[in-house]
Amino acid sequence: MRTFVSVTGLRKSYGAHRVLDGIDLTIPQGTVFSLLGPNGAGKTTTVQILSTLIKADAGEVWVAGHDLAKEPDEVRAAIGVTGQFSAVDSFLTGEENLRLMADLLHLGRAKGRERARELLERFDLTDAARKPAATYSGGMRRRLDLAMTMVGTPRLIFLDEPTTGLDPRSRRTMWQIVRDLVQQDGVTIFLTTQYLEEADELADRIALLSQGRLVAEGTPEELKRMVPGRHIVVRFADPDGYRRAADHVGATSSNDAALTVQIPDSGGVRTLRKLLEWLDTHAVEVAELSVHTPDLDDVFLTLTQEPSTKEPSR
């Protein structure tokens, strides 16, 4: 697959604060790449640099065969940005917003009108086309935002937290739209998100950003293999049962206050059956029992810990 974005040694500081500390990335054309990280990890700064909004202190960035530092306008012509804060003009109607984009891209009157109609239809906004964007719901605003990005038929779209604050149904609609963009239009997507589920659903590759560095990169499956496996969590009904069971069920960690223990689940159903039998024989009351399969949350929490929590607190 052809490489569409390549980044080497990207650095950015604000005063003494080092936001990006040497980032390397490669994104093949027509794939979804997701950048994950806690708040303040440098996700938005990365997007701002790659989308030509701010300049990097050091590093090389190539987008669509153009050097970002030397040919920013060529890069701008190849990209589209749908930001964290919706980039629509609230005073204008949906149609006017799209026509504004068409005019700025010099599409010409007839072609601009045609493109606006087409995108309103595609993003299910035809009924609201003549209403000011200020009256739109959150999901409609995001769709209009993305439609505006699509007016220029970009080959790379930055989606900076595209579903933050949306209800579950609108979120699923957005996901389908993103999948269509990749499959039907062959667009390359650079996605940042704080929802790990979203990255899991959409991304071909995921990179984890923590304190300005990439701490892991791979497919969602590869990342999930990086953390400890399945385990069972038991919460006991009373302190007595908790005390009696804690030393006998093979717990790897326990919490005195919450009355919970964690048991590694290597043997699948057999481990579970043995545990239940022991609890039954010893008449220990259980308040709650759950089997936990590692997901991206675990990867995220394990790999992006703050330095203060890594060091012993005593």
Next chain:
Amino acid sequence: MRAVTDSATMLRRQVKHIWRYPTLILTFAAVPVVFLLLFVYVFGGTMGAGIGGDRAAYVSYLTPGILITTIVGAAQGTAISVATDMTEGIVARFKTMAIARVSVLTGHVLGAMVQTFLAIAMVTVVALLIGFRPSASVLDWLGVVGVLAMFTFAITWLSVALSVSSKNVATASNLPMPLMLLPFLGSGFVPTESMPAGLRWFAEHQPVTPVIETLRALLAGRPAGSSFLEAALWSAGIALVSYLWARRLYNR
């Protein structure tokens, strides 16, 4: 070329904003109209006597200063709308597009000029209703419109630059405020000869005074003399410096 078409597109955007919220122009016209009525009906008798005439003579004396107040007041409104726009995601979008970058600001300036001229027209109508009797010829009127346009262009660019330089909307709305004093500290309301020496020196050498003097002369059908050139130079200077400053701040 690209800069011209993109600025025209951005102007269309601003005109749509004005069209959708026409009451903003009423807001721009309200303060100068209140000033006009206050000064004519409360102070007018005394002031008129001060310039060797009556209340009616003072209406004619006052109107150019009130027009300047209109321009400065509208510029303050423009500063707020630019600052608000800068906080919106749409400006970030414009910055990631291959368009003439400064066209966003140019659109604001041109849109603000349309708005300011509508406000000026309303204020002028009120002045005419309460006894303003200009004796300007058609050519003089063209001069009046030209001087107003030059000065509006300059002050609007200045307030756009101040607005882009400020970190939030509140600061942006306050920064152009001192400009509101200039017609008072000039020949807007009383002749500068009546002021104490230091103040009088300032009043006679600040940019608003030659603009007011030019308007006053043209509206009375008199030749504007050297004040016209002074007004043009001040306007061009303020516009150029503000434009370059605003452009640098915006591209940062």
